[in-house]
Amino acid sequence: MRQTNEEKINRLEELKETYDRFKEKPFQLNLKRGVPGKDQLALSEPMLNILTPEDLYQETEADFRNYGVLTGIPEAKQFFSEVLEITADEVIVGGNSSLQLMYTVLASKMFLGQSDKNSAWAKEKVVKFLCPSPGYDRHFNATEKLGFELIPIEMTSTGPDMDQVEILVANDASIKGIWCIPTYSNPTGVTYSNEVVDRLAKMKTLAQDFVIMWDNAYVVHHLKEKKEHVQNVLETSKSYGTEKRVWMFCSTSKITFPGAGVAALGACKENIDWVTEVLSDQTIGFDKVNQKRHVKFLKDKKHLLQHMEKHAELLKPKFDSISNLFGNYFGEESTMLEWTEPNGGYFVHLTTMDGCADRIVELLADIGVSLTEANASYPYGVNPRNNSIRLAPTSISVEEIEAAVKAICLCVEMVSLEKELDSNK
Known part of the structure; x- marks a missing residue:
């Protein structure tokens, strides 16, 4: 159901009030780079003492x-x-x-x-x-x-x-x-x-x-x-x-x-x-x-894949959480945000409404959610559509991801509504 301009203005005011509360007590969440979490690094700690002199x-x-x-x-x-x-x-x-x-x-x-x-x-x-x-x-x-x-x-x-x-x-x-x-x-x-x-x-x-x-x-x-x-x-x-x-x-x-x-x-x-x-x-x-x-x-590729299954057990809940939270917030018909649901790798890519990505990332930074610069995934950081954001969720916990995604949803909706209201003037 489409919102009227008045409904959009009222909703925007609600979002800004929530955002201001976050600003008073900002998060400390970093989703900038594809860094393994400490639990992933721990999987390989036995390797540190694995060699004998005869191995060398x-x-x-x-x-x-x-x-x-x-x-x-x-x-x-x-x-x-x-x-x-x-x-x-x-x-x-x-x-x-x-x-x-x-x-x-x-x-x-x-x-x-x-x-x-x-x-x-x-x-x-x-x-x-x-x-x-x-x-x-x-x-x-x-x-x-x-x-x-x-x-x-x-x-x-x-x-x-x-x-x-x-x-x-x-x-x-x-x-x-x-x-x-x-x-x-x-x-x-x-x-x-x-x-x-x-x-x-x-x-x-x-x-x-x-x-x-x-x-x-x-x-x-x-x-x-x-x-x-x-x-x-x-x-x-x-x-x-x-x-x-x-x-x-x-x-x-x-x-x-x-x-x-x-x-x-x-x-x-x-x-x-x-x-x-x-x-x-x-x-x-x-x-x-x-x-x-x-x-x-x-050892070999077979054992490597077994090792990577342990990584997947740690990472999959994080990616599932992101998909579920975005899906619950925006739904399938949203024009404000599209997100990827990858079968592997380290990232989730967000496609915002045109002209919104840099503003969203700036607002998130002001409440303590650090993301890679908007449109950094384009040569020279220049994307004419200004609609690209990368999330790197691997280094933080599921609970922290939930907090970060809720903040992202808030900022995406705020900026999208501002864009829509501005275009209606």
Whole structure:
């Protein structure tokens, strides 16, 4: 039933009174970043004391306490080859940060070139990168700082809008790559369809050195019984002869300890050989002790998935609470808010009425509910519709989530009513 202007004004006054009470005694709730909760971190504490001296050195193998083994210990390469569904010789195991590996690939192609120095992207007048949006702000920030012009690409329910992507890459040689989070995308929770993966692998690109930055950060981060799986982009690209464009990444950051995890890069052998040479000038070897610790604890993909079920038991009630609270407050027919109900990953994405997102986030900050900046999931933080908000609920309790969502509902309704009343003037 539609409200009259008078009813909207009265309702708005009620909401403002509630908001003012919150302002007098603000919350202390932080839903800014996708951080594991303390109960999740506790799941991996047994790993800290799992190694014996015999695990670190044997007469016939490298001493894992010492220099060397640049591309990762064999056990870790085998473990990540199972996760990424590629061969062990297509894997490099690094330190705790997959972002660092991504940056290494892009910065090296920008300033060193892969085939020779003349192929360095920095020698070109303009270089551009495709950014499916909403997407991951750290991806966008990295490419912006490296000097790329960022081009937003609309995200659909099956992945990036491939009609838009194919037209752009086929006609512009300055477009050098695309960011992809293929499984439970940050922040929408979308998993790429087989058709999208196939089109990414076979599409014609005017830039012969085009790259797909395939950040499979949430490859095993299932929340529900339905476990979504993305088609293997490296194997798919091999069937089209485009395997050099694919760079795959993952890490244990949200599996064990974000600050003390292990990251991996996957690519065809030619790419692996090149980036190994690049890394040899940066390090003599990553933390092999930590690599061994992780492999002994997680063992293989089967045990990894069992470990992730324990994470899901802790996280699912939080995501269920968010969906139920929004559903009860706004209902299915609301024009004020849409929210995602992901099967995995770490985020819930909110779509507000156009022109409302930044105001909602500002009002929430004033009552002690901290969210990522509105529209941060778009290149340069610019979203013409100003309707995107990301929630990262993993690090706080269900009770705190309930308080935060009630505050969010309040602010969404306030700003939406103000918008509607203003448009009726």
